[in-house]
Amino acid sequence: MDIDAIRERLRRELLGLIQRNAKIAATLRREQNPLGGDWTENAAVLENDEVLDALDAEGRTRATQLRAALGRVAAGTYGTCMRCRGPIHPERLDAIPEVTTCIECARAA
Ligand SMILES: [Zn+2]
Secondary structure: OOHHHHHHHHHHHHHHHHHHHHHHHHHHOOOOOOOOOOHHHHHHHHHHHHHHHHHHHHHHHHHHHHHHHHHHHHHOOOOEOOOOOOEOOHHHHHHOOOOOOOHHHHHHO
């Protein structure tokens, strides 16, 4: 397992999320286009807000998970299942770098 490459990937994904979240937050604050169009226009904007809200929440959750994963890299516990303390398969880590449990524990949960 190349821990440097993993740390780099986690950082890159976290940075991407932070940038995306900042854009979403700016849109929700309506810095670029304030409400004030006609009713159908405003309705479309508010509907879009709901989608952005969901994306925003999802992005924040993943950012928290990525930060936790970086913490595990720093602590030297990255790749160790948090339930059984066994190793997490590298392919699983590659697919979901912020994952905290091995496949067996994930199935059991
Ligand atoms: Zn496990």
